[in-house]
Structure formats: C-alpha cells, structure tokens
Amino acid sequence: MQSPQPTHHDVIIIGGGPQALAVASRLREQTPGALYTDTEHERLLWHVRHKKRAPNVQNIDPLAVHSESYPCAATPRELSILVLDKGAGKWMHQWRRGFEALEISHLRSPMFFHPDPSDPDALKAFALREGREKELVEIEGVVSRMVSKHEQKKKRYVKRKPLGSNVNERDRCQYFTPSSTLFCDFCDEVIDRYNLANIIQQGDVRDIQHTVHPATSESIFHVSLSDGRASTSRYVVLALGAATIPNIPRPPIGEERCAMCHSSEVIARGFVVCPALQEKINRGEETCVALVGGGLTSAQIADVLLRKGVSHVYLICRGHLKVKHFDFPLTWLGKYKNLHHADFWSQQDPAARVAMIREARNGGSITPAYHAILQSHRAAKRLTIKPHTTVADQTWCSASRNWNIHLAPATGPAKTICCDHVYWATGSTVSIGDLPFLANFRAAHPIELCCGFPCITRDLQWRPDVPLFVVGGYAALEIGPAAFNLLGSRSGAERIVRRMGEMMEGGCDSCGVEETTLGAEGEDDGEWDGLEELRGGAGNWFEALGEIDA
Structure with missing residues (x-):
C-alpha cells in the first residue's frame, strides 16, 4: 500500500x-x-x-x-x-x-x-x-494587610528597610x-x-x-x-x-503490574482505583494502600482513594509535608519578581540556572486546602503520614497477592507494612x-x-x-x-x-509581529540601535547598559 x-x-x-x-x-x-x-x-x-x-x-x-x-x-x-x-x-x-x-x-x-x-x-x-x-x-x-499611615511614619526611621x-x-x-x-x-x-x-x-x-x-x-x-x-x-x-522517565526504584514485572502504578499512569487511564483494588472494596474487604510522594498529586490520590472506599492509606514522604499555595515561591510572582528574573537571566552557566530552578521549586508541596483534607482523614484514623521515611525495599507475595513494603525512617527502627497496592507519586525525571x-x-x-x-x-x-x-x-x-x-x-x-x-519573509507575517528597522528612511537620531529591540518588549535591559556606556 x-x-x-x-x-x-x-x-x-x-x-x-x-x-x-x-x-x-x-x-x-x-x-x-x-x-x-x-x-x-x-x-x-x-x-x-x-x-x-x-x-x-x-x-x-x-x-x-x-x-x-x-x-x-x-x-x-x-x-x-x-x-x-x-x-x-x-x-x-x-x-x-x-x-x-x-x-x-x-x-x-x-x-x-x-x-x-x-x-x-x-x-x-x-x-x-x-x-x-x-x-x-x-x-x-x-x-498583605494594609499598613496605616502611622505605621508608615514609624518605618521611615528604620535605617535598613525590608522589601515588604x-x-x-x-x-x-x-x-x-x-x-x-x-x-x-x-x-x-x-x-x-x-x-x-x-x-x-x-x-x-x-x-x-x-x-x-x-x-x-x-x-x-x-x-x-x-x-x-x-x-x-x-x-x-x-x-x-x-515528564519523561517516571521515578520508580523498580518497575513492576508480571503480575505485579496489577498492584503497582505511577501517578502518570493514573492520569493516562483516567481513574485512580485499579480494577483489582476495586474488586476487594466491592467485596467489603479491608484494603490498605501505600502511597509514596509528598506533592500535591499524592494528596489528591490519597483523598480519592479514601473517598472511594479504601480502608487505610500510608503516605510515605522522604521529607516533611511542605504546605504552600504555589509550587514555587510567591516572590517569583509578586511585585519583586523582576529581581529574581534578573538574577536568573544573568546566570550564564546552565548548571547554575538548574540549581536556581530546583531551589525555587524545592520538590513537591501541597496546598493549604489539601493539607486540611489530609488532616481530616488523619483524624479519622484512615490516613497515616510517614515523614522523613524512604522505601528501602518492596517484595511481592504471589500467594496473598499483596506487597511487603520495608520502610527506612530517618530516626527510629525500620518497619514493614503490608498493603494491597502501591502508588508512586514521585514525579518524573526531565530528559x-x-x-x-x-x-x-x-x-x-x-x-x-x-x-x-x-x-x-x-x-x-x-x-x-x-x-x-x-x-x-x-x-x-x-x-x-x-x-x-x-x-x-x-x-x-x-x-x-x-x-x-x-x-518570516518580508518582515511581517501572521505572527502579529512587525520588524521595524530603525532609521529606515535614512534618519539617525544618534541612539544605540539595540534600543529598538528593547522598546519592542524583547532583549535584555541589563546587557544594554554596557553597550550604552560604550
């Protein structure tokens, strides 16, 4: 054909x-x-x-x-x-x-x-x-709250004023x-x-x-x-x-695939509770799930699992649960965002920029709303949060068709939990x-x-x-x-x-952008040519300082 x-x-x-x-x-x-x-x-x-x-x-x-x-x-x-x-x-x-x-x-x-x-x-x-x-x-x-005139006057006498x-x-x-x-x-x-x-x-x-x-x-x-x-x-x-490579220490093989998945698979298939786990819930059996991850997706999956009938969920986090509104600091959004962007763009080393990105995002975090939801499940004794804990090993039992998850906490003795299903909400490696x-x-x-x-x-x-x-x-x-x-x-x-x-040929096209050449009619006002690009909303103002001084 x-x-x-x-x-x-x-x-x-x-x-x-x-x-x-x-x-x-x-x-x-x-x-x-x-x-x-x-x-x-x-x-x-x-x-x-x-x-x-x-x-x-x-x-x-x-x-x-x-x-x-x-x-x-x-x-x-x-x-x-x-x-x-x-x-x-x-x-x-x-x-x-x-x-x-x-x-x-x-x-x-x-x-x-x-x-x-x-x-x-x-x-x-x-x-x-x-x-x-x-x-x-x-x-x-x-x-932020409004500051009264009286408080503003008092701050005038502070030698070193904070950014606010x-x-x-x-x-x-x-x-x-x-x-x-x-x-x-x-x-x-x-x-x-x-x-x-x-x-x-x-x-x-x-x-x-x-x-x-x-x-x-x-x-x-x-x-x-x-x-x-x-x-x-x-x-x-x-x-x-x-998201390219899911972060799973050991991908499941054989029949293990029915009892282990990554959060990206949950989104791809369009449902959280897998068929084997749903069958146990329908039969009224006690069910237990291990959920690895400390980001917003892990909190969302935990909430859905508990509302769908799972008896107990262990939320395993390698650090503490970070609670913040956005997955990067508010300073990158507010009125001082240009300070951070200028610092970021002034870095010429790609590795330095990657370090700034990782520091700003600082791993996974959950919103205050979902933190309150998790605390309500925790108060009902249906959710156990294991902070500063990693998964040392996992073994699958074919006879009982469940997992033995060996936990390694930062402090205290090791512990093993038995669960029906394992969810990895650990993100993916960018590659x-x-x-x-x-x-x-x-x-x-x-x-x-x-x-x-x-x-x-x-x-x-x-x-x-x-x-x-x-x-x-x-x-x-x-x-x-x-x-x-x-x-x-x-x-x-x-x-x-x-x-x-x-x-585009001819200087403009359907991109809504026009190329305007400075001095197209033979005029020269003595300005540096790069100012036209800056005035058009492009370029780097900080690089222009050296050119103008020269």
Missing part, C-alpha cells in the same frame, strides 16, 4: 495541552496583551514619537489604548497550523482526563495563569461575563483560583474564538527530520507519524510535558534526550544538554540555524521555574511567535 502524500503546513505543534494552545492562539492573535506592562507602555510611547518609522500606528491615540495592550501589525494572511496530539486528538484531552481522575475541583493557579494571549485578565473577564464569580475561590494568606510584602491589596482580585470546569470552558472559548478546533489531529510522532532546500535555502521539517502519515512544515514547536522521536534529529543537530534540559536560545529556538522551538518544562533554562506551569505558557508563546515573525 502506497503511503499518503505529506501535507504541508507553516507550523506544526507537537502536543495538545495548554502550552500548545497558548502558542496556537498567539499565532492567530494580531493584538496580543502585554506580558510586562512597563515595557509595553514604553513601546507604545516610542511608536507615537516615531510615527514616520511606524506608519501602521500613526492614528493611534495613546489615551485610547488599553493600559495593558499594544499595537501590532496587521495580518496579511493566516498561517497554516497543524497540532498533533498523541492521545485522542482533542485539545487538552490529557489535562481534562487528569482533572476528572483526581476529581480536582479548583486549579492551584491564580487568575492570570492562562493561555489566552489577548488579555492578562481574560479569565477574570470570562468569569464575570458568564456570571460565574461563585466558582472563584480566594487564595487566602497571599495578599510581595502582593499589594490592589492585586487581590488576581489571586483567586478558578474551578476546573470554569477553566476548561474558558479554554473552549479561546479555541472557538481563534478557530482552532479543526487544526488538531491525533498523531504519534515517530521521527523528525530537518533539511534545507539547496536552491531556496528554505528550512523544511519532515514529521513522520507511527501510522505512516507524514507532514512537512517550515517551523516545528515542541509543546510537550516535561529530552530520552524522547525516541528526537533521536535522529538530535544526532543531526546536536546541542548541549544540562540535567536533561536543552540549552536553547533566548527565543526558545533549538539552534539559531534550526527553527524548531521548545515550550513548556523543557524550556525551563530560559523561562525559569514558571516554565512548568501555565504562567510560562504565555511568555513562552510570545518569545516563539516573535522569533517566527523575524524569520
């Missing part, structure tokens, strides 16, 4: 989750909202002062423009986009399945974590427009968490608004090849799928989850080098890897000569600790689309 002819597209996005949705919607958005308000304000004012160099914004009134938006070039044509999802070929299918399996009622993220490029407040506006404000729950303990709180009262409206149904409906609205429903297909990528046309020097990607289909494109975006479909591509276009993360460019490009882009957790060396979360989706999409716009 002859293979079908490859279909050609401008952009192929591999992945169908929120990161992919952020890139696809940004490619269709002509007037995206600002990521950094101060920078965008300066860009707008620069356009107003230099009308001759930016003819497309001559009639813009700076007072009539929204404070968190900026003008962009018109779109001469719409890009052809193909999104390949390994699962069901539907937007955010795996995301929704995980939320349903773990019965998550509300997200962990605040209101400004979303993939809509049009407005940072788009999710809040959607909730108000639909009359669903009751589905928003305030994240308590984040916004991270979030002001005026930002309280942002620190609400939406319900999972509200967020999914909001994403469906984004998909409909940008007409993205028909560009996604089911497809398991088998291989990626990159060539350059000898006559036109045009970059061409050839993406092969496991079912024999193939597609070509000018650009490829990897929008995959960073882009272990993605099988990238093996040939990496051999042809090698780059440096650091602790499994690719050392990509500041524009999230694989190499300057290879227009393959990376977004999500694998882009953490450039985005920072937020790369794994929804917060990193919009900033990553903005970098990628801006770089695509620079590479």
Whole structure:
C-alpha cells in the first residue's frame, strides 16, 4: 500500500495541552496583551514619537489604548497550523482526563495563569461575563494587610528597610483560583474564538527530520507519524510535558503490574482505583494502600482513594509535608519578581540556572486546602503520614497477592507494612534526550544538554540555524521555574511567535509581529540601535547598559 502524500503546513505543534494552545492562539492573535506592562507602555510611547518609522500606528491615540495592550501589525494572511496530539486528538484531552481522575475541583493557579494571549485578565473577564464569580475561590494568606499611615511614619526611621510584602491589596482580585470546569470552558472559548478546533489531529510522532532546500535555502521539517502519515512544515514547536522517565526504584514485572502504578499512569487511564483494588472494596474487604510522594498529586490520590472506599492509606514522604499555595515561591510572582528574573537571566552557566530552578521549586508541596483534607482523614484514623521515611525495599507475595513494603525512617527502627497496592507519586525525571522521536534529529543537530534540559536560545529556538522551538518544562533554562506551569505558557508563546515573525519573509507575517528597522528612511537620531529591540518588549535591559556606556 502506497503511503499518503505529506501535507504541508507553516507550523506544526507537537502536543495538545495548554502550552500548545497558548502558542496556537498567539499565532492567530494580531493584538496580543502585554506580558510586562512597563515595557509595553514604553513601546507604545516610542511608536507615537516615531510615527514616520511606524506608519501602521500613526492614528493611534495613546489615551485610547488599553493600559495593558499594544499595537501590532496587521495580518496579511493566516498561517497554516497543524497540532498533533498523541492521545485522542482533542485539545487538552490529557489535562481534562487528569482533572476528572483526581476529581480536582479548583486549579492551584491564580487568575492570570492562562493561555489566552489577548488579555492578562481574560479569565477574570470570562468569569464575570458568564456570571460565574461563585466558582472563584480566594487564595487566602497571599495578599498583605494594609499598613496605616502611622505605621508608615514609624518605618521611615528604620535605617535598613525590608522589601515588604510581595502582593499589594490592589492585586487581590488576581489571586483567586478558578474551578476546573470554569477553566476548561474558558479554554473552549479561546479555541472557538481563534478557530482552532479543526487544526488538531491525533498523531504519534515517530521521527523528525530537518533539511534545507539547496536552491531556496528554505528550512523544511519532515514529521513522520507511527501510522505512516507524514507532514512537512517550515517551523516545528515542541509543546510537550516535561515528564519523561517516571521515578520508580523498580518497575513492576508480571503480575505485579496489577498492584503497582505511577501517578502518570493514573492520569493516562483516567481513574485512580485499579480494577483489582476495586474488586476487594466491592467485596467489603479491608484494603490498605501505600502511597509514596509528598506533592500535591499524592494528596489528591490519597483523598480519592479514601473517598472511594479504601480502608487505610500510608503516605510515605522522604521529607516533611511542605504546605504552600504555589509550587514555587510567591516572590517569583509578586511585585519583586523582576529581581529574581534578573538574577536568573544573568546566570550564564546552565548548571547554575538548574540549581536556581530546583531551589525555587524545592520538590513537591501541597496546598493549604489539601493539607486540611489530609488532616481530616488523619483524624479519622484512615490516613497515616510517614515523614522523613524512604522505601528501602518492596517484595511481592504471589500467594496473598499483596506487597511487603520495608520502610527506612530517618530516626527510629525500620518497619514493614503490608498493603494491597502501591502508588508512586514521585514525579518524573526531565530528559529530552530520552524522547525516541528526537533521536535522529538530535544526532543531526546536536546541542548541549544540562540535567536533561536543552540549552536553547533566548527565543526558545533549538539552534539559531534550526527553527524548531521548545515550550513548556523543557524550556525551563530560559523561562525559569514558571516554565512548568501555565504562567510560562504565555511568555513562552510570545518569545516563539516573535522569533517566527523575524524569520518570516518580508518582515511581517501572521505572527502579529512587525520588524521595524530603525532609521529606515535614512534618519539617525544618534541612539544605540539595540534600543529598538528593547522598546519592542524583547532583549535584555541589563546587557544594554554596557553597550550604552560604550
């Protein structure tokens, strides 16, 4: 049977989750909202002062423009986009399945974590427009209390003033968490608004090849799928989850697979209680489960298991249970976030950046809400938490069909527990080098890897000569600790689309980005040429200091 002819597209996005949705919607958005308000304000004012160099914004009134938006070039044509999802070929299918399996009622993220490029407040506006404000729950303990004038006067005499709180009262409206149904409906609205429903297909990528046309020097990607289909494109975006290798000391073999699983398998199959365990619950037998991990997923699995009828759960953590609202410090989100980002981006050593990412995320943590749920199960004597404890060994008994888990606590004697099932909520090892479909591509276009993360460019490009882009957790060396979360989706999409716009022929294309050459009409105002890039919302302000002084 002859293979079908490859279909050609401008952009192929591999992945169908929120990161992919952020890139696809940004490619269709002509007037995206600002990521950094101060920078965008300066860009707008620069356009107003230099009308001759930016003819497309001559009639813009700076007072009539929204404070968190900026003008962009018109779109001469719409890009052809193909999104390949390994699962069901539907937007955010795996995301929704995980939320349903773990019965998550509300997200962990605040209101400004979303993939809509049009407005940072788009999710809040959607909730108000639909009359669903009751589905928003305030994240308590984040916004600082108001300081009276009397206290402010007393602080004037303090020689060394602290930085103060991270979030002001005026930002309280942002620190609400939406319900999972509200967020999914909001994403469906984004998909409909940008007409993205028909560009996604089911497809398991088998291989990626990159060539350059000898006559036109045009970059061409050839993406092969496991079912024999193939597609070509000018650009490829990897929008995959960073979970590659599940952290399990010894993978199950044979009949052990029926009584042991990783949390990633729970999300993939869409339910928590395995069939063998469910049969015991239905027969009214006493059941016991060992759950290894100290992150939010472990707390969610424990809650579902106990509510589904499991008699007792042992929660085994190698440290203590860390309770915090987000999986990285609030200082990376609040008004002092630029201090941390400047420190992160000033690090030139990839290993130093990885160390900063690990320090910021600091392993798994649970939210105060789930901590209260665990404490209620603990008070009912159905949950036992084993902090500072590791699993020394595990043995499977075929006769009784259960596990003997040998625990090694940091202090005190060792202990062995007998359980029916073992869940490993221990996360996964990030390793882009272990993605099988990238093996040939990496051999042809090698780059440096650091602790499994690719050392990509500041524009999230694989190499300057290879227009393959990376977004999500694998882009953490450039985005920072937020790369794994929804917060990193919009900033990553903005970098990628801006770089695509620079590479388009003619200076602008449907990326909503226009290349404006400083002094295009022969004028020279004596300014450093790199200031144009900075005013456009790109570049590094700290690197510019040395250039300007020179």
